[in-house]
Amino acid sequence: MTGDPFVDPFIAHRGLLFTVAYEMLGSAADADDVVQETWLRWAEADRMAVRDPRAYLVRIVTRQALNRLRTLARRREDYVGEWLPEPLLTSPDVADDVELAESVSIAMLTVLETLGPTERAVLVLHEVFDVPYDEIAEAVGKSSAAVRQVAHRAREHVAARRPRTAVSRAEQQRVVDRFLAAVTAGDVQGLMDVLAPDVVVVADSGGLAPAALRPVTGQLRVARALARFADLAPGVEITTPLVNGTVAARIDAGGEFDTAITFVVEDGRITRMYAMRNPHKLGRLDEVADLRR
Numbered sequence: 001m002t003g004d005p006f007v008d009p010f011i012a013h014r015g016l017l018f019t020v021a022y023e024m025l026g027s028a029a030d031a032d033d034v035v036q037e038t039w040l041r042w043a044e045a046d047r048m049a050v051r052d053p054r055a056y057l058v059r060i061v062t063r064q065a066l067n068r069l070r071t072l073a074r075r076r077e078d079y080v081g082e083w084l085p086e087p088l089l090t091s092p093d094v095a096d097d098v099e100l101a102e103s104v105s106i107a108m109l110t111v112l113e114t115l116g117p118t119e120r121a122v123l124v125l126h127e128v129f130d131v132p133y134d135e136i137a138e139a140v141g142k143s144s145a146a147v148r149q150v151a152h153r154a155r156e157h158v159a160a161r162r163p164r165t166a167v168s169r170a171e172q173q174r175v176v177d178r179f180l181a182a183v184t185a186g187d188v189q190g191l192m193d194v195l196a197p198d199v200v201v202v203a204d205s206g207g208l209a210p211a212a213l214r215p216v217t218g219q220l221r222v223a224r225a226l227a228r229f230a231d232l233a234p235g236v237e238i239t240t241p242l243v244n245g246t247v248a249a250r251i252d253a254g255g256e257f258d259t260a261i262t263f264v265v266e267d268g269r270i271t272r273m274y275a276m277r278n279p280h281k282l283g284r285l286d287e288v289a290d291l292r293r
Contacts, residue, residue, distance in 0.1 A: 009042075009053035009054065009057065010038075010039055010042045010053075010057060013053070013054055013057050013058075014035065014290070015290040015291065015292035016054075016058070016129070016292045016293065017035050017038055017057055017058070017061045018031055018032070018035050018289075018290060018291070019100075019104070019291045019292055019293070020058060020061050020062065020065070020124065020125070020129060021034040021035055021061050021064070021065045022088070022104070022289075022291070023103060023104060023109065023112070023124045023128065024062070024065040024066075024069060024112075024117075024120055024121055024124055025065055025068060025069060025072065026085030026086065026109045026112070026113060027072070027085070027086050028086045028088060028284050028289065029086070030068055030072065031065075033068070034061060034064045034065050034068055035061065037064045038057060038060045038061045038064055041060050041064075042056075042057060042060065055131075055135050058125070058129070058131060058135070058139070059135065059138060059139040062121055062125065062136075062139040062140065063139060063140075065121070066117050066118070066121055066140065069117040069120070070117060073117075079206060080205075080206055080207030080213070081203070081204065081205060081206065081207060081211065081212075081213040081214075082202050082203060082204050082213070082214070082215065083113075083204060084106060084110065084202060084204035084274055084276055084281075085106055085109040085110065085113070085244075086276075086281045086284060087106060087243045087244055087248070087260050087262065087276050087281065087282070087284065087285060088104070088243065088244055088284050088285070088289040088291070089241055089242070089243060089284060089285045089286065089287060089288050089289060090104070090242050090243065090244060090245050090288065090289055090291060091242070091288050091291075092242065094242070094245045094291050095169050095242050095245050095246065096169075097245075097293070098166060099128065099293075100128070100245065100291065100293050101244075101245030101246065102166065102245070103124070103127070103128040104244050104245050104291055105244050105245055105246055105262070105264075106243075106244050106262045106274045107162070107163050107262070107264045107272060107274070108158075108162060108163075109244070110202075110274070111158055111161045111162055112124070112158070114157070114161065115154055115157060115158070118140050118142070118150060119150055119153065119154040119157070120154070121136070121139070121140055122136055122140065122147055122150045122151050122154060123151060123154040123155065123158065125139070126151055127151075127155070128293065129293055133147050133148055133151070163264045163266060163271070163272070167265050167266070169242075169246075169247060171265065171268070172246055172247040172263070172265050173240065173247050175194060175263070175265045175268060175269070175270060176240055176247050176248075176249060176263055176265075177240070178190070178193075178194045179191070179194045179195075179249075179263070179270060180238055180240070180249060182194060183226050183227070183229050184229070184238070186227045186228075186229070187227070188223050188224060188227045191222075191223035191226055191227060192219055192220065192223050194269060194270060195219045195222055195223060195269060195270050196219065196266065196267075196269040196270060196271040197218075197219045198217065198218070198219075198271070199217070199218070199219055199222050199269075199270055199271055199272065199273070200215050200216070200217050200271070200272050200273070201215060201216040201217075201222050201225075201272075201273045201275065202215045202272070202273070202274050202275070203216075203274075203275040203276075203277060204274075204275070204276050204277065204278050204281070205277040205278050206278035206280065206281075208277075208278055208279055208280070209258075209277040209278065209279065210277075211275065211277045222273075235253070235254060236251060236252065236253045236254075236258075237251075237252040237253075238250065238251050238252075239252075241285070243260060243262050243285065244262060245291075246262055246263065247263070248260060248261060248262045248263070249261040249263075250285065257279075257282050257285070257286075258277070259275055259276065259277050260275075260276045260282060260285055261273055261274065261275045261276070262274045
């Protein structure tokens with residue numbers, strides 16, 4: 001894509017740069033910082049010497065994100081409870097792009113967290129954004145052959161942990177609606193019917209809101225815990241926006257944004273739930289994020 005020759009390449013590719021940084025970092029705030037750092041370096045660049053502005057900008061944003069990842073790893077060691085990526089409100093266009101939606105899903109970003117910084121960068125750049133190995137090698141400071149080996153290991157690692165099936169948005173909506181109906185009614189059997197036997201719930205509060213500090217597993221245990229929500233349901237508004245490319249649940253209690261939940265749906269049942277309760281991570285769910293490939 002050549003784009004408008006009168007538009008600054010940084011402006012033209014800003015959505016792409018943010019998406020690369022966000023997928024590498026799992027934090028919109030840190031991605032914003034990395035994009036700003038990329039702009040500063042672009043402003044100082046000799047534009048006449050840049051043959052491919054898109055590749056040049058992706059290389060800069062990757063290097064800045066790698067630097068930030070190493071800092072974040074130390075910060076997350078002290079985090080209270082489970083750490084989840086920051087959720088983003090996304091457009092139907094993101095949900096309709098199956099590959100992009102999967103790559104930015106909370107489920108996939110959580111899997112990416114189990115990779116090392118270089119593995120994460122290589123996988124994101126090649127698998128999601130189709131960046132050639134030679135360009136990735138220049139960005140991460142390795143040979144092309146080494147990058148290919150890193151990519152192979154990272155793909156195997158992710159393949160063993162990623163959700164096994166992709167379902168349509170309509171199917172996601174049906175399952176989430178059944179789940180919410182059972183939750184608000186305190187219907188334990190209804191919850192048992194919509195939850196997979198080995199369902200896992202991961203909550204992130206950062207110690208700033210009530211939440212389990214460890215994942216809750218098992219159909220009956222999760223159903224009983226969720227059924228207690230019915231006692232709190234009066235006065236609670238629940239909507240189902242698109243969050244990170246999938247149908248999610250937004251819970252507003254007493255007029256205050258309280259919780260965002262994303263789901264993994266397989267074979268008509270929920271296999272994983274990611275509940276965000278850290279108020280510092282809920283600020284991006286009032287404005288649609290510009291995510292692009």
